[in-house]
Amino acid sequence: MAHIIEEAKSGRAGCRTCRKPIAKGELRFGEEAENQFAEGGETSYRWHHMACAATSKSAELRATINAHTGPSIPAELMADLERLMAEADAKKPPPFPHADKAPSGRAKCQGCGETIAKGELRVVIERDIERGMTVTKGAGYLHPKCAAAYVEEHGGTHAALTEGLHANTRGLTDQELDLLFSEV
Incomplete structure (x- = not known):
């Protein structure tokens, strides 16, 4: 979908993230939906303040900024957006597979079906979860020795x-990584 960045034409649109109005003339992020x-696949936009989009839709906003040809984004705003997107990305869980320490037991x-003890290293993979008639994706956990x-x-x-x-694991010490890869 083609998301956009533009100046708000009026002050009537509300931000879909914070629910506050977007002032006329303010830059806004339009998420195409x-x-x-309407019939025939017509699209509309869900509007967000630029800062709100940086925290809740960082990947989409980053891609839209890279392809943006409309009004220029002031350098000060761009620096704030980059900082907010980096903070939002750091909070997101890493992609599968990755390793971490079990937060609970x-x-x-x-x-193997055994419990993974609190604080123990574990490998996190994506797995199918059956819920009645539907199947969804979710995290599955493995002891490092069972993972391969x-x-x-x-x-x-x-x-x-x-x-x-190697690519997706964050937050483990070098010793923990060595232990992980010796068992995998």
Whole structure:
């Protein structure tokens, strides 16, 4: 979808993130969405303040800024947006697969069925979760020693697992990473 950045034409639009009005002439981010009241695939926009979009829609805003050809974005605003997008990205969980330390002792290993103790290293993968008649995606947890066998059993490769763990794991010390990769 083609999102846009433009100056607000009036002060009537409200921000979909904070629910406050967007002042006339203020730069705003338009998230393109299908218009549910029109036929034939017509689209409309969900408007956001630029700062609100930086915190709630950082990837979409970044892509739109890179392709933006409309009114120039002031350098001071751009610096604030970059800072807000970086903070928002740091709060998001990393992509799958990654490793972390178990925050509680409630998760069970998908491979062996044993509980993963609080503070213990674990590998986090994406898995299918069946809920009645639907299947959704969610996180699945593995002991590092169970990870390679489980991934290979489900069509993945050990090389892809270790490559993903190297690229996506954040917040572990060098010693913890060494321990993780010695067990995977």
